[in-house]
């Protein structure tokens with residue numbers, strides 16, 4: 001049985017076809033010959049763009065969570081709701097699971113994602129073999145499937161439509177921040193080049209292993 005050198009081969013993420021790694025330059029894109037999905041494309045400055053978007057996401061999470069998403073006005077009485085206060089209201093209404101879901105998917109998952117992405121892209125930008133890079137990358141890729149800000153935003157919009165007859169509804173700064181946050185999340189997912197990131201993480205950890213061998 002022959003063994004494959006892991007740097008010479010690449011597997012299609014859609015249909016698992018194993019191919020020899022093509023060398024690409026400029027803005028070339030390589031497609032899988034079997035299923036036609038995109039295998040590699042060069043995202044110029046993928047690491048730096050990811051870093052910038054991750055920092056923007058971290059900053060936007062503050063107004064999205066701290067400022068009211070909606071302010072309701074009924075008979076002169078105003079009530080402002082933030083993501084956190086709406087979760088607490090659901091908890092008080094004996095819906096702890098829904099409250100937990102809101103906190104998880106609207107606040108904790110995006111926060112963890114952007115922290116991981118900042119850590120990863122900063123390490124790769126500075127070429128520092130910080131601990132747990134592979135774990136952070138795996139965690140990031142898993143969490144990428146679990147971001148549900150869009151669902152939350154649709155929920156808010158549906159409630160606006162339902163409430164607009166019985167109350168005056170004012171969108172708050174939190175809602176605009178949430179919309180921008182969704183845009184930044186989508187951009188960061190599309191800008192990140194997983195192949196490049198994994199390649200650089202591997203190169204950094206190999207450098208450390210070589211150094212450790214040399215020190216012994």
Ligand SMILES: [Zn+2]
Pocket residue numbers: 012013014015016017032033034035036037
């Ligand atoms: Zn394929």
